[in-house]
Amino acid sequence: MSEDRTNFGFLDRCDDRVAHLARQAEHYVHSDPDSCLFKLRLMIETMAKRLVSMSAPDMADADLSSMLGVLERLGTLPRRQADGMHAIRRDGNAAVHGNSTPTPTAMRRLKDAHRLSGWYARNIKRGSKVEPGSFVPPPAPFEQSKGESKLNREIDELEDRIEGQRRRTREALMLFREDEDTDGVRKRYRIELKALDMIAAAAGEPVIDAEFVALVMAMDLEALFEHPSFGSDSREARRNAEAQLAEVKAELERNEHLYLEERANLVQEMRLFKRRQLRGET
């Protein structure tokens, strides 16, 4: 790829600001991977703002995480795109907080950003032909030595592990597998539920007026919360449940910190290697 060649030219007709940020990220990917991540994070924030302004304008001033959450809930942001945006958000934030970004990580996120841009452009310019083409990694300004290539491969392997673990965590949390025909399965359950409902009705169970039931339940709940035999238990239950939830969250955090530490060690190793190279010791 020549120096003025970009992977993000197709964005010019769609969103100037996003296109500009993408080009800057591309420019920095080898020379300053941290800056590349800053730009990419800003890029997806800009994308999210625009998408939110179209579907949930009252959320346009929310933070990025909340905006992505809203877009997911509204069904605007599919699971795969959400994963890509969250990965950029997370690595961008880590870079802002002083965790050094290795080039292979920045390159991965740049590639994610290219894929996301294609999806974004198709959403913004509905009906228009969008051709992002294949992602061509910007070439390194200097040829890598064997030692650098080896370290970069190690970083790539670590990134593979991180992405694999994050994907597994996410998949475990979801009620349905990503490769599952979710609509089909839920349709089947719905048919079964309706059949069971009819059987219940035929057996003399009362027909359910859901709105009435919901109202009664809400009123009951208000009363129950205040009731001495339930109220105090509920507060205790909440404390216990929060402690258990905190335990799960702490483990997720520990995993993320371990990844960041391992990544930082590899970045440090790369720095030392480059210093030795400059001193002619390798």
Add this chain to the structure above:
Amino acid sequence: MSAKHQDRGLVMNEVPCENQRTMSATAPDIELATLWFLAARAMTAADGTLGTARQAAAGLYAQAILGISEEECEQAKAEEVISSLTLLDCLGRLSKAPREVGEKIMTGVMMIAYANRSMHPLEVRWASMLASSMKMDSDDFQRCCVNARVMAGMLGTHAASEVTGESDSDEAGADS
């Protein structure tokens, strides 16, 4: 995930543990995970909405409260495990589950129902069927509902960030 096979005790309002049947109350396993996913999936099918955050809240509940591990979640959702099971299978399994397990599942399922702040007739019917299969009386059901409301409020705020395996408090999430 360290949750595997931990006895997490009773999070919810304590209920006398009687009616012990075949499923272990202390050792989360694939049976429990499969039962949970069947019951929870049916509840999301009942009102026709399925948000990522709602799914994630259900996943967090499974891991934090039921003590099901990531691996067990994956295994329970495998096609060969869950695809051939019907909701009648779910009711049958629940009727054989220990009381404590059944109440936790009922609470989680009601948490899913409360997540969108409305009740659909089929959601009410599904809750009623689950309660009947366990022979749960109205006091216990109400207790589950109260706990479910508590959990819905609590997990709803966490689910969006947990979906990507991070928390609000880590440095990545500090400025969101």
